[in-house]
Amino acid sequence: MTPAFELEGETATTHHTNSANNGANDNQIGFKSRVSVIGSGSWGSVAAKLVAFNTLNLSSFHDEVKMWVFEETLQSGEKLTDAINRTNENIKYLPGIKLGKNVIADPDLDNAQEDVHFVYGHDVYIQLKMQTCWFLSPPHQFIDNICKSLVGKVRSDAEAISLIKGMEVKIEGPCLISTYISEQLGINCSVLMGANLANEIAEEKFSEATVGYRNNREIAEQWVQLFTTPYFMVTPVQDVEGVELCGTLKNVVAIAAGFVDGLDMGNNMKAAIIKFGLREMRDFCKLLFSSVKDDTFFESCGVADVITTCFGGRNRKVAEAFAKNGGKRSFDELEAEMLQGQKLQGVPTAREVYEVLRHWGLLELFPLFATVHEICSGCLPPSAIVIYSEKKPRLPV
Ligand SMILES: NC(=O)C1=CN([C@@H]2O[C@H](COP(=O)(O)OP(=O)(O)OC[C@H]3O[C@@H](n4cnc5c(N)ncnc54)[C@H](O)[C@@H]3O)[C@@H](O)[C@H]2O)C=CC1
Ligand SMILES: O=C(CO)COP(=O)(O)O
Known part of the structure; x- marks a missing residue:
């Protein structure tokens, strides 16, 4: 379309009114x-x-x-x-x-x-x-x-x-x-x-x-x-809720994946974490919004984002360093040192998810999410990502 109208030095895209009928044709202006x-x-x-x-x-x-x-x-x-x-x-x-x-x-x-x-x-x-x-x-x-x-x-x-x-x-x-x-x-x-x-x-x-x-x-x-x-x-x-919650919750899973990497537990274990994580993501989403669609988890915002963040993201990277240090250096300290001003979302999100689950009395149903927060906050060692108390598997198997 030929630009025909100048506004404050910029071209608008449609027709202009002449000054005599200014206003009458205003609804033609794009x-x-x-x-x-x-x-x-x-x-x-x-x-x-x-x-x-x-x-x-x-x-x-x-x-x-x-x-x-x-x-x-x-x-x-x-x-x-x-x-x-x-x-x-x-x-x-x-x-x-x-x-x-x-x-x-x-x-x-x-x-x-x-x-x-x-x-x-x-x-x-x-x-x-x-x-x-x-x-x-x-x-x-x-x-x-x-x-x-x-x-x-x-x-x-x-x-x-x-x-x-x-x-x-x-x-x-x-x-x-x-x-x-x-x-x-x-x-x-x-x-x-x-x-x-x-x-x-x-x-x-x-x-x-x-x-x-x-x-x-x-x-x-x-x-x-x-x-x-x-x-x-x-x-x-x-499915705004499903898309947004996937993007939010996968950062918690990525922290868990970082612990696995820091403990050198291998790719199979990391794949297990991704599987458990996706399951808790789905359950958490549906708990909050029954409208969330199953198909959403197969979009880029779902499984693809979990995978890329668990292999290449900052949450994974800092969590790996945290586990390598046996949890002795805090996430805040490691984040400042390793990311130089960039911010992790997984740690605050794990805390927020934990607060929600505790408020509803549902922590037991989300052992991966719960454990991630308990490790991040220093209540549990990084190795608790697999073994919780009395060497019982904490992950749902
Ligand atoms: N970086 C990535 O690869 C991706 C990030 N995201 C999401 O995008 C969002 C933003 O992350 P990034 O762009 O990565 O940020 P970043 O972590 O690279 O940078 C931190 C940002 O926080 C700002 N900041 C620091 N203190 C502030 C304050 N008091 N008030 C306001 N801003 C302040 C800084 O100016 C900077 O822009 C996050 O929710 C993240 O999860 C989503 C997809 C990819
Ligand atoms: O959201 C991301 C990729 O989709 C970025 O993840 P990190 O913040 O862990 O780097």
């Missing part, structure tokens, strides 16, 4: 959606790269992708945001990878929704439902503060997608991050999960992912379009 990425860790940066590649080619989106950065000062004295904008690389969390010139790092969360006035100011019919798209990718322990600082600032028809693997535990029970975002910001929130080790996708090695959506297939298709590249294949699944 607006471009703007994408903001909230979070700039290794995965947030890769996600920005994927999306920025697509916004350049999709006429319905603004080229620019703003990426909110939790500001920090690098050892050189330079601010991380300045370094990203100077080099077009996230030199701390994803060094060596160009993000795309249209990715703009910004430390001010308010700027992530700056087009609100732009859109209201022109009082137009919104052709695209997804006028402002967000996706949120900070580690889950930080989402609370981020949402609080966004409350009341996000337009209600914005669409969000969460890439966060984790969950919130409230007094009344567990709460999915996507639900939490929806409740806090009053917007719809889909999820994207999958076997997605960030460093591999950054190097454009092939990977699959799953978009979990609630009921709007059209929105899901837009997310698929925004993320899909020749090396990143995205499948929509109408």
Whole structure:
């Protein structure tokens, strides 16, 4: 389509009204959606790269992708945001990878929704439902503060997608991050999960992912379009809870796999852990949401993510070191030393799952999940991943 209308220096995609009937034909104006990425860790940066590649080619989106950065000062004295904008690389969390010139790092969360006035100011019919798209990718322990600082600032028809693997535990029970975002910001929130080790996708090695959506297939298709590249294949699944819980719970299984590696117990044992883990993932999901579909476990967000994280993820790696040290060095210490600012999700998730299960009196039914937390918190030695008390097998066999 020939661009015919200039707005603030940018071309819109459809027809313009003349000044005499300004307003009368406003509903013919197509607006471009703007994408903001909230979070700039290794995965947030890769996600920005994927999306920025697509916004350049999709006429319905603004080229620019703003990426909110939790500001920090690098050892050189330079601010991380300045370094990203100077080099077009996230030199701390994803060094060596160009993000795309249209990715703009910004430390001010308010700027992530700056087009609100732009859109209201022109009082137009919104052709695209997804006028402002967000996706949120900070580690889950930080989402609370981020949402609080966004409350009341996000337009209600914005669409969000969460890439966060984790969950919130409230007094009344567990709460999915996507639900939490929806409740806090009053917007719809889909999820994207999958076997997605960030460093591999950054190097454009092939990977699959799953978009979990609630009921709007059209929105899901837009997310698929925004993320899909020749090396990143995205499948929509109408099971937001199943997709998100798979992404969340597999990190606990990966910690167990790391213990097995640290204890040099072999690949067969690790495969057993993966099997037990998948079973507990399924049971936990169904306990929380009977709507969760069996097929979801066979998508990238399910078995594929468990496998890749149990073999190549950070949770596995740090848990291996923890077991090798006989549990004498804490996860916090090892995480700081080995990951240099990157964050593990498996340890806090294991604690959260444990709290939920204890609250419901169901710990006995989830021996793998329970044992992982008890080891992480120092109540049991790493070897308890197989042998619990009195040398009885703790795993369900
Ligand atoms: N890295 C990966 O391979 C993948 C990660 N994920 C998920 O993506 C989410 C984000 O993880 P990553 O991008 O890997 O992060 P990361 O672990 O690489 O980096 C840590 C991030 O936390 C931020 N941060 C530190 N303190 C903060 C604070 N007080 N408030 C807000 N942010 C703060 C840092 O700026 C940095 O962006 C997690 O839920 C993770 O499970 C999902 C798929 C792949
Ligand atoms: O979620 C991930 C891969 O899909 C990343 O896992 P780790 O955080 O263990 O690296």
